[in-house]
Amino acid sequence: MDDNDKTSSLMWPDLTLPPVSLIEDIRPALIRQEETIIFALIERSQYVLNSSCYLENEKSILSDRVKDAAKATPSPSFSFMDYxxxxxxxxxxxxxxxxxxxxHAFFEPEWLKVASNASHKSRIKANNININAKIKHVYLNKILPTMCEDKxxxxxxxxxxxxxxxxxxxISKRIHFGKFVAEAKFCAEREKFTTLIQNNDAQGxxxxLTHAAVEEKVIERVRKKASHYGTDGSDSSSAYKVEPDVIAKLYKDYLIPLNKDVQVEYLLQRLDRPAYAFPDKKLHRKRNFDELNGKSEDSEGRWQQSREEEAGRLHFGxxxxxxxxxxxxxxxxxxxxNKVPFGVVPMEHPxxxxxxxxxxxxxxxxxxVCACVCLPVxxxxxxxxxxxIGPIKPSLTSETSQAVLLFxxxxxxxxxxxxxxxxGEANLNLRCLESIPxxxxxxxxxxxEIDCSKAGFExxxxxLEKLSELTKDVIQVGFYF
Structure with a gap:
């Protein structure tokens, strides 16, 4: 087996394993994960918010508890909870x-010194989909304040x-388990999903993937479990440790939508085709940054990997x-x-x-615009x-922190x-403004480009609705975290 064959064997689901079954494999695991999440939320609710634990650059809490705290973290901006x-x-x-x-880890594999395991067999296609940054943002800013007293x-x-x-x-495991759900649905209706993938039909x-009746059934099941597990069981009048509606809303507003986002992104990368297109300076050496932004020749005249390809591999694996x-x-x-589902293009150089x-x-x-990748200079x-960039229709959500607009x-x-x-009146920070023909x-x-992290979703x-009234036309180019 040559090197290409080895790479291929890691890219695809191991054919020696049975295909993923939604009924036999996925559903019992999802139900068990519901209970894990409910019990974890109930356990967290016994404490107050303790917002100091989440402040970036807060050194006093860590230094009081950890010797040589400055050397203990790979980033100076770590909060106590990050540590x-x-x-x-x-x-x-x-x-x-x-x-x-x-x-899926919340921190970079290089920081954690995660060693790749070539012997690991997987029943899904190898990928680099990881939305833990978004999950952490939602948890700290949307979930915790609804169930913990601000003290x-x-x-x-x-x-x-x-x-x-x-x-x-x-929560991370439940949301990223969407990859297995997507693989099971793909195996069950291969022809249908192959057509949608080949057409880059993210909306399709x-x-x-959306079955409203099933989602409502899941939400109701979670609500009942939270009602049952959330009291001390002494009598029917016992107060809930966490209101069942809070946990049900968590599933409805965050877990289910984020899980489906993971499924769509996984499926768009499922077929044996390039995951993304990128401008390659090797193909057109005379272009400058106004057209292309790749690395030039090294000291020995060899062409290096373009920065766009580096960004693509960082995002897609x-x-x-x-x-x-x-x-x-x-x-x-x-x-x-529809040659590829996504593209990687340069946006800004320092x-x-x-x-x-x-x-x-x-x-x-x-x-x-589906996402933004940053590379150090x-x-x-x-x-x-x-x-x-891709065909995915942008939507403003509660976890959106950046918006790209044309008006x-x-x-x-x-x-x-x-x-x-x-x-300005809405506390939206304008990152850049340029006129384009x-x-x-x-x-x-x-x-x-607008930073909307401080303004909030509503x-x-x-x-944006008011901006549409004040201008001739507004195009929502993308929202990302």
Whole structure:
């Protein structure tokens, strides 16, 4: 077996194992995971919020408890809970937890020193899908405040974090188990899903995966379990430790939607085709950053891996295949014509600024921004940013922190000022604003990126609706965490 054969054997589900069955394999596991999550939430609810445990750069809590605390964390911005979670994962990584395709770490494998296990057999296709950053954001900002009193209890900071780790790992496993659900559904209706995948029909995949009646049944089952497990059992009038509706809402608003997001992303990478297209400088050496942003030749005249391909492998996995393209425009064309499900394009360089070619392509295309990948630049404080583009329709959710918009102002005095004032009044931070030719009637559109993390979901939603009224046209290019 040559090296290519070895790579292929790791990419695909092991054919010596039986195919994933939704009924026999998946459903019992999902039901058990429900109970793990409910018990973990009940355990966490016995403590107050203890928000100090989640403050970044908070050194006093850690230094009071850990000798040489500054040397104990790989990042200076770690909160006390981050340290707790990191040390837990580091120990579990040594025991091989993250060699399983069911487990996903919250921290980088390099930090945890996770060794790859080539002998591990998996019943799903190898992938790099990991949305733990989003899960952690939702847990800290949406879930905890609904079930814990906003107080401090320094004597129980450690116990609080023990419970946090249990909840986060349980929720992460349940959401990422969507990969197995997706594989089971793919095996059951291979022809149907293959057609949707080949057409890059993310919306069609979401509709095919959505069964409202089943979801309502799950939510109701979770509510009943929370009602049963959430009292001391002495009598029917006992107060709930966590209101059953809170846990049911957690499933409805977060766990089920995030689980389906994972399923769609997995299916789009399921077939034997490149996972993404990227502009490759080797194919067009004379282009500069305005068109391409790849590494140049090294000291021996050999072409290095392009930064776009590096970003693609970081997002989709080291084993993922990329389709090299001659230009950014060709990347957009490859995604639009269903050659690949996604594209990786340069967006911003710390010294060269925003990439005009990508901005113009976004104006002219119906493709959307699905995610953002950052790569460090030697000697620069800010990273390079790369957008993952695809056919997935963007939607503003409660975990959205960044928005990419295009808007055209009305032909009247002060229209741009009114639009920008609308954003400022809502506490939306404007990261950038540039005019881009739309190639329609010689008009221009404004490209802007907005940090909406401080405004919150409802305020951001109202502001975008108001912006639509104040401007001639608003295009939601993408939302990401």
């Amino acid at each position: 707790f979670l990191f040390e837990t994962e580091k120990f579990q990584a040594k025991l091989g937890r993250y060699n399983s395709s069911e487990e 401090e209890d320094a004597d129980n900071y450690g116990s609080t974090c023990v419970c946090d780790v249990a909840v986060l790992q349980a 995949l979401m509709e095919a 080291e084993q993922s295949k990329g389709l090299p393209c001659v230009s950014i425009r060709e990347v957009f064309r490859s995604v639009s014509t 010294s060269l600024g925003l990439n005009k070619a990508t901005q113009i392509a976004l104006v002219q295309s119906s493709l959307k 030697e000697g620069a404080d800010q990273p390079e940013r790369y957008f993952i 055209a102002t009305k032909h009247e005095p002060g229209s741009l000022v009114k639009a920008l004032s609308c954003l 739309s190639l329609q009637n010689n008009e221009y559109m404004f490209y802007c 305020e951001t939603k109202r502001t």
